[in-house]
Amino acid sequence: MWEPWFASAVALLLLGGLALRLASTDLLAISCLTILVVAGNVSGSKLLPTPTEALSGFGNTALITVGLLFAVVAGLEFTGGTQLATGWLLGRARGLIDGQLRLLVPVAALSGFLNNTPLVAALMPAVGDLSKRTGVSSSRFLLPLSYAAILGGMCTLLGTSTNLLVYQEYRAKGGDALSFFSLGWVGVPASLCGLIYILVFTRRLLPERRPAVSTHDDPRQYTVEMTVTADGPLIGRSIEAAGLRHLPGLFLIEIQRRGEVLPAVAPTEKLQSGDLLILVGALESVVDLQKIRGLTPATDQMRKLNSPAWHRQLVETVVSHRCPVVGKTIREGKFRTRYRAAVIAVARGDQRVPGKLGDVVLEAGDVLLLEAPSSFLQEHGNSRDFFLMSKVDGGEVRRFERAWLSLLILLAMVLAAATQTVEVVTAALVAAIAMVGFRCCTMTEARRSIDGSVLLVIGAAIGIGMAMDKSGAAESIAYGLLTLANEHPRATLAILYLTTMLCTELITNNAAALLMFPIAWTSAASLGLDPTPFVVAVMIAASASFATPFGYQTNLMVYGIGGYRMSDYLRFGLPLNAIVFITAMIVIPSVWQFEEVPAAPANTPPAVATE
Structure with a gap:
């Protein structure tokens, strides 16, 4: 029979492609599933999944x-x-x-x-x-x-x-x-x-x-004013405890309190209700500032916007020399009335913009951070009043x-x-x-x-795992593992765990789990044992990705931001892999004992539950 070899070759193609980063994860997974669907459709083989069976993974309730x-x-x-x-x-x-x-x-x-x-x-x-x-x-x-x-x-x-x-x-x-x-x-x-x-x-x-990229590298220095809300969690907390000394690239210049100006504020200074904070910093830190509970932009223009918070966003734009408010203060130019947007911060090169935000006289080339309705870009994107208008990433207005x-x-x-x-x-x-x-x-x-790419990989991996099971490839691999383990349950469990863990480190956790599940089930059936301990081993091992940045998405997310190297994952992650493996090998046989059950047919196609 050629089907087991073909299904195994496609699975190895997926493993190799993911390990070598030949293309994006979702493209590789969908391409391998397509190969199986085309082969099954053209050959008419009953040992390969039909298109309906292969694609049924995308309706799997776990994926949803x-x-x-x-x-x-x-x-x-x-x-x-x-x-x-x-x-x-x-x-x-x-x-x-x-x-x-x-x-x-x-x-x-x-x-x-x-x-x-x-x-x-x-x-x-x-x-x-x-x-x-x-x-x-x-x-x-x-x-x-x-x-x-x-x-x-x-x-x-x-x-x-x-x-x-x-x-x-x-x-x-x-x-x-x-x-x-x-x-x-x-x-x-x-x-x-x-x-x-x-x-x-x-x-x-x-x-x-x-980090590979630092907010300190941003030459723009925004001036922003924030007010401590009357009923917020920051009242009575020091500047340091509130986290206002530690946003990268952001500096607290002064506090205005009941007509009194407090320059060079000490980290131990306690915040009070209604305090006006004057801060200067990079865009990313100014955006993070908007996410702190207990702080709100000092301008009252934001409250006059005729749209709820969930319909507003942060927009960055450059003032054109044709803008009618050039040479006027933000308040005199009636910026909010004219554009239905509130100015949150102003940047003028690498210098601090003096004065209160509403009293800033706008100049051509000033960069404005605006809180505006979601329709602002569409309404003013082609306006001659502004240059280089764009939505700020992560600039959605929070609803605290x-x-x-x-x-x-x-x-x-x-x-x-x-x-x-x-x-x-x-x-x-x-x-x-x-x-x-x-x-x-x-x-x-x-x-x-x-994350659509994650869902595509999951759906495709379910179909490929089904092909491994239906073709008999999973059964053949299981018998090979049993031979290697001399049909000893604990040795089989350990080999299954280590194989799954290795696959996870090289590809992704979901793909590894779905490819190894039919092998685990078939191994248990061949030993005449309850498959539960073997399934648990696959679950734990598929998540135990610590030694590479590629096996688990969160590892990859922190890779560039943390400035890590591949050696950091190997040095710090491999001992953690060993800790989890030893724990699993002790606990799994103790909790889910190797109980004998009547052997089930090894190559029964897996049903995909749908609601």
Whole structure:
């Protein structure tokens, strides 16, 4: 039979292509799936999946759940819910160990209930603040942040997309021994040991690196005014505790308080209600400033904009010499009335713009940071009044008043899924709709937050895994593993784990898990044993990507920002791989014992559950 060899060759083509970075991950996965679909269609072989079977993975409820979780985290991000949950803890950090404890423990706990990728993305700006606050390079926080998210994600079925996908396949095969917190038997001790390792060995094994791009390289210096809100969390806190001394490239020039000017403000100065803060800094830091709860732009023009917060965004533009407000102050020129936009900050080369923001006399070439309706670019994009108009990345206006609501929605989703009141996909669906319905994020923001390439890889990998199973390739590989292990259950478990871990480091976690799942199932069936311990090994090993930046998306996210090298991952990640492996090999056989069950037919095609 040629089908097993052909399916194996396509799987190896995917593995090799991903390992060598021949093309983007989603393109390689879709291309390999296409090869299988065309071959099966042309040959008419019954040992290869039909087009309907091969593409059914894109309707898999686990894939849909992953997409919905991106939208849920978008609601947290745009309301400041993540900052509300962690900011109070990070604000008191002192030194490397204290900072890592305050960062990594909450991240490991949260990642058990949230998708890791958007969670790490939401917390990366806080790492810059933490780095400045503690005087420690961000490279000693970013990679540990990624590792903590991976470790915490091992503790529940909802923690990683890998767990959801493998669990869905497990249920489709008839497995019923796993519940929401079952993986915690392995995940919790692995996380504890992993976090202790990170805390002890970061200083020895992870050098300080400089980011590839620094906000200090931005020559533009914006002048921005922020007011301390009357009912905000910053009242009574010092400048340093509020994080205003530690945003990269941003400097607090003075505080205006009840007609009194406080220049050269000491870090210990306590903030009071109504304080007007004058700050100068780079664009990225000014944008981050807008995300701090308890601060609001000082201009009252923003409150007069006839659009709600979720319909506004930050826009950067250059004033043209033809602009009618040139030579006038922002207030005299009636900028808000004329353009339906509020000036948040002004930059004039590398110098500070003196005076209060409303009294700044605009000059041609001034760079303005505006808070404007989403239609502003369309309405004024071709205007002769401005040059080089563009939307600011990450400049969506935060809705801090909905932060608690977004956290309540998240808590309700977790409780519903954990208590099995409803299916995980149902809880995620309701939570995503609630985030949009209660304006924690807009539908556009939710849609943009979804990483389509991740979903494409998942759907294609399900189809390729199905081909491995249906063609008999998985059975042949399983027999090879059993021969290597001399049909010993523990040895088979170890080999299966190490093979999955190696695949994960070279390709991606989801692709590795879906390719190895049929092999794990078939190995258990050939031994006449319950497949649950082998499936759990695949789940844990597929997430245990610490030695390369390519195996897990969060590792790749921090790679450039942290200024890391490949050797950093090998030196710092390989011992963590060993820790998780040893923990899994001790715990898995103890919790899910190798119980004998009647052998099932080895090459039964896996059903793909649909709701």
